[in-house]
Amino acid sequence: MSRSPNATHDPHLRSWVESANQPDTDFPIQNLPFGVFRSQNSNQPSHIGVAIGDQILDLSLCYKAGLLQGLPEHVQVACAAPNLTQVMAIGSEAASLLRSHISQLLQKNEQPREAQATLISMSDAELLLPTTINDYTDFYASIFHATNVGKLFRPDNPLLPNYKYVPIAYHGRASSIVPSDTAIHRPKGQIKKPQAPAPDFELTQMLDYELEIGFFVGSGNQLGQPIHLDNAEEHIFGLCLVNDWSARDIQAWEYQPLGPFLAKSFATTISPWVVTLEALAPFRCPALERNQNDPSPLPYLSSPLNNELGGIDITVEALLHSSQMHTAGMTPFRLSRGSFKQMYWTVAQMLTHHTSNGCNLRPGDLLASGTVSGAEKDSQGCLLEITQRGAQLVQLPTGEVRSFLSDGDEVILRGYCEKEGYVRIGFGECRGAILSAVFE
Amino acid sequence: MSRSPNATHDPHLRSWVESANQPDTDFPIQNLPFGVFRSQNSNQPSHIGVAIGDQILDLSLCYKAGLLQGLPEHVQVACAAPNLTQVMAIGSEAASLLRSHISQLLQKNEQPREAQATLISMSDAELLLPTTINDYTDFYASIFHATNVGKLFRPDNPLLPNYKYVPIAYHGRASSIVPSDTAIHRPKGQIKKPQAPAPDFELTQMLDYELEIGFFVGSGNQLGQPIHLDNAEEHIFGLCLVNDWSARDIQAWEYQPLGPFLAKSFATTISPWVVTLEALAPFRCPALERNQNDPSPLPYLSSPLNNELGGIDITVEALLHSSQMHTAGMTPFRLSRGSFKQMYWTVAQMLTHHTSNGCNLRPGDLLASGTVSGAEKDSQGCLLEITQRGAQLVQLPTGEVRSFLSDGDEVILRGYCEKEGYVRIGFGECRGAILSAVFE
Incomplete structure (x- = not known):
């Protein structure tokens, strides 16, 4: 894994999620951190998501909508798991591919219609532990x-x-x-x-x-x-x-x-x-x-x-x-x-x-x-x-x-x-x- | 849970598994320890078993054969899991019921035909960790x-x-x-x-x-x-x-x-x-x-x-x-x-x-x-x-x-x-x- 910046770090990148383009956000499109969440007050199974501005991109829904196509099959499947353990296990090269794919999905020049349906507002989500931490x-x-x-x-x-x-x-x-x-x-x-x-x-x-x-x-x-x-x-x-x-x-x-x-x-x-x-x-x-x-x-x-x-x-x-x-x-x-x-x-x-x-x-x-x-x-x-x-x-x-x-x-x-x-x-x-x- | 001996500790109990009746065995019918195993050199999923003499009673097979009937449903299901975590989670009262049931199954005066088919020789088994130990x-x-x-x-x-x-x-x-x-x-x-x-x-x-x-x-x-x-x-x-x-x-x-x-x-x-x-x-x-x-x-x-x-x-x-x-x-x-x-x-x-x-x-x-x-x-x-x-x-x-x-x-x-x-x-x-x- 390189320690040098690449295209995903380009300061000119903008997202069609407008809150991600505010200068004070923790979660611009250059960040893309992973987390686990479920809809607040629901008993639904947890999903993996990526923070973007004040929204969460639901990777489980992305998977179901076919928005992860092009990535290796095991990477796509890992994104539909209830927590991040499988995504972490894919290794740094595959994780880099995944990051780049998500960056593309969220860029302003992309067609957002399908991805938009997979967003959930952070204020409607309960954030959980990223993995079952064994040690x-x-x-x-x-x-x-x-x-x-x-x-x-x-x-x-x-x-x-x-x-x-x-x-x-x-x-x-x-x-x-x-x-x-x-x-x-x-x-x-x-x-x-x-x-x-x-x-x-x-x-x-x-x-x-x-x-x-x-x-x-x-x-x-x-x-x-x-x-x-x-x-x-x-x-x-x-x-x-x-x-x-x-x-x-x-x-x-x-x-x-x-x-x-x-x-x-x-x-x-x-x-x-x-x-x-x-x-x-x-x-x-x-x-x-x-x-x-x-x-x-x-x-x-x-x-x-x-x-x-x-x-x-x-x-x-x-x-x-x-x-x-x-x-x-x-x-x-x-x-x-x-x-x-x-x-x-x-x-x-x-x-x-x-x-x-x-x-x-x-x-x-x-x-x-x-x-x-x-x-x-x-x-x-x-x-x-x-x-x-x-x-x-x-x-x-x-x-x-x-x-x-x-x-x-x-x-x-x-x-x-x-x-x-x-x-x-x-x-x-x-x-x-x-x-x-x-x-x- | 009582710290006093009960019927399962009766020194007169004998098993139809003859090796369990030898005076030097670690695993007489009064013991009945739990473990996790799979057939040696196989890639089959692991099963829960109970040691009896030089044999293992396969609880997953017992479950499938209906030999655990009479026990609460969740206890039966736990016995078919790939390791002991679920069995441990049932609590001491249910674990005591399970022990008593297994003791009955293995007693000499019981009809062994069906249970016999669920035995595997210890020498044919690979013994694994009892649980996924989290801490x-x-x-x-x-x-x-x-x-x-x-x-x-x-x-x-x-x-x-x-x-x-x-x-x-x-x-x-x-x-x-x-x-x-x-x-x-x-x-x-x-x-x-x-x-x-x-x-x-x-x-x-x-x-x-x-x-x-x-x-x-x-x-x-x-x-x-x-x-x-x-x-x-x-x-x-x-x-x-x-x-x-x-x-x-x-x-x-x-x-x-x-x-x-x-x-x-x-x-x-x-x-x-x-x-x-x-x-x-x-x-x-x-x-x-x-x-x-x-x-x-x-x-x-x-x-x-x-x-x-x-x-x-x-x-x-x-x-x-x-x-x-x-x-x-x-x-x-x-x-x-x-x-x-x-x-x-x-x-x-x-x-x-x-x-x-x-x-x-x-x-x-x-x-x-x-x-x-x-x-x-x-x-x-x-x-x-x-x-x-x-x-x-x-x-x-x-x-x-x-x-x-x-x-x-x-x-x-x-x-x-x-x-x-x-x-x-x-x-x-x-x-x-x-x-x-x-x-x-």
């Missing part, structure tokens, strides 16, 4: 995040000795991944207060979000067959936003020696639209430059291609909307803005490391980057960092303050790419609001 | 294992302060779970030798097994809805043997701060037969008694029922068969023998803790206990403990010695229950042999 892996790929968090626990030695060699990760819980707009229950768990002789089982008081980028596996690999670094991106279908909700007080007590477990597994929210890696081609950039004193990555994690084009310049933002702000009609308050290009490890390095022991990835598996934090104070991607574990309160425009999340708070993640000479593309939003615990 | 969680529930391992790293303070409060666990990799008899590739990974300035990427030299008990989730729970301790066993379908292969040198370098990842995710082997919790009723026993100075479990992990009958007395063994021993026609060498009743946390406590933050479990998910080690030296369930991280070599009958596993070694796990007045039941075997790495 979910979460990395820790921002050195700024790892250093900031390490400082809170080990001021003299914030970064562990393995960090600059190993793309650190842990297995996450797949069952509790939920789509955007799912309400989040504040979890209970074992919490040990510093002076207490023993832990109590109670509601978390340190509920946090983590702003992350996720990436879905396209074609997988066989057990025992690692994926080489320069082939890694052929196994990545596309990217989304991830909020890895975290209960910091539960985490602090439980995480030794096997890592985070219940502090994370109560919920993880993802944005519904999967932006293909191909759509991101214009926004590729060098991998983060290592400091002079940093070790080079080991050979299996190193290549000129990865150095030159391993990065992706995605601007990411986290916003908070308290229920008071909501009631007062205020817009959400921005907590941070950073860029995915500041990650210490690239998506290709993460995927290659994951398979370097022979571990198999399956189509539709989710990998995530870990918290995207940059070097600047205002680019820190979670409250643990922003408030220094609650020591420096965030002031909201209502006068409210936050150390961690309160009941009723909504967290909104956004991502987008902008570059001179190209049309802006967006990721949509990843939203989740905190409920009180229902289990007392 | 796999591995606990650390033996205090003896945790202490022995802790001593190697922290001689003065082997057990971390959270251990006696928290059933410690981590999320494992589901994709690389393989059925018994799958060959295991020796993985490569980052290994940092104590004196080396930096890690190398190379084959593990500290390949280990871990002897564990796994348990499959039956009916699941909704996200946000914890499962109470005294209801936990209603959500457990049955148990199997688990070998959680581990590369100790990779683990030592990568595990801080997020826990084990590639050191474990290259493969996990499970035994093919799922022994239902109901089959184990005669072998229930008190939970491990806490030392006087140990804290009581927090209320959500504590109940009289759990204290009195939370344990299960399963004898577990690990054996090693080197290729030299194999060539010389020797029997496998026993490395350890212990009992699952010595675990610090019960299966109910593990499951309840897992859901205590609202995390949802799905039918067919796998939980495992962590290494089953007892108080005695000869009951340690991995080589890390047995050889004290390689310091005390194991002597094999051929004169070979082992610190960790060599290429060609086969590890065999066995489990069985014995009790005066009841028929012995077994778990079968969980086998895996080490190949060299194929990727150089």
